Amino acid sequence: MAIKNLIKENGDFFTLDLNNKEKRYWDPTRSKVCAALKKGLNFLPLKADSTILYLGAAEGYTCSYISDLAFQGIIFGVDFSAHSMQKFVLLCKERENLYPILGDANKPEDYKQLVDCKVDLIIQDVAQKNQIEILTKNAKEFLKPEGYVILSLKTTAISQRDTRAIIDEEIRKFEKEFTIVDKRRLDPFEKKHMIIVGKKK
């Protein structure tokens, strides 16, 4: 999958030109959002000017592509690991619309003062046991009433039991807070993973 490159040069944004070398390839084996799109996810709730909260930004591989897609918006990248945050801060220096936050996604009150506006979309990619709980906490704090969430569910982080049973259980929890728009298993690219797109009730 190719996407236009948005790093600022001479004050202008690059424009999309697929025959040009300015396009960048998005690797579905490294990014779960890309894998979901490859599997035919028919709705990505992204606009050019949307504000996005990205939980579990890590070194910012997916984040950089999201920042290309939402080039007029703002993306807050939250991660807990200081080591990968070092690389993410450098990426934020390059890209105008990326904002780094070193914090625990489990405690949204820690970075509540920094993110002082409501966001259109929360993307969550933290492999934790209480993934859904973390998502609902953040959604209560930051999400707009008609906002969307994208959850990447790692079932092995929850339990080693049968994958399908865990997914059913987690979806039941998820549906208490959100309505499901679309969901995809990421099988050839990531095993035992699922991307769920939801809308706030």
Next chain:
Amino acid sequence: MTKHKDLFFKYTISRLKTELERADQRIIAISQILSSLPKNINEIFEELRIIGDILYPNMEKELTLEEYVRLCSLEEISENTLKKISLDKTKIRKILEIQEMGLSAELEKDEKIIFINLAKNLQALLDTKKSLEALEEKMVKTNYPNFSEIATPAIACKMIEVAGSFERLSRFPASTIQLLGAENSFFRALKTRSKKTPKYGFIYAHPLLINLNKKDKGKFARTISAKIAIAIKADLGGKDLRKELTDKINSKLKK
């Protein structure tokens, strides 16, 4: 909408620095280096011996690794130079004997220079290892006085490394601390449902534990790990319980 991006950088970078500069993270980094450094030293030593065997046959059996490396980094071999690298008289005699018999080969000048360089590099690695060990011991002793007193610095470092951070280690119960470092055999025992669960992990190397007989080892491992758990919590709270804990351990040891 333009946001105050500088604020984000300031907040994140300041938190990032304190996070990365924390004492337990530094200790973990050092002990990670120390766990892989001996392997590399052994590998280079093997390479050194490819030529070293030709020059000084049979000496690898007589000398320790450090002495062998010092011998290899010599440019000229005579009684004086050998004395300088602090070898025993018997060892010096053996080396000179081999030289007199003409058993060792003569190398070309270029080859010899490269060989000596390799030996010097290995010497530098050995020195680094020594200084790293000293540094690690110093860091543990200053930052966690109770913990390093009860568990010895070397074991304390390994425990912090496995736990990931000191704060996480402080939340472990004594029974977990007893088995830290024996995860593989513990989970194997659980899986096969055998009754041979491990009794000790890293604390097996504890100087008080080594000389005990087999029956008491398991029991005493339990008391030591309980005291270690208390010591860790004392360090977190900033108290000094060294005397009380060592007294308790010694009184248990007498029984």
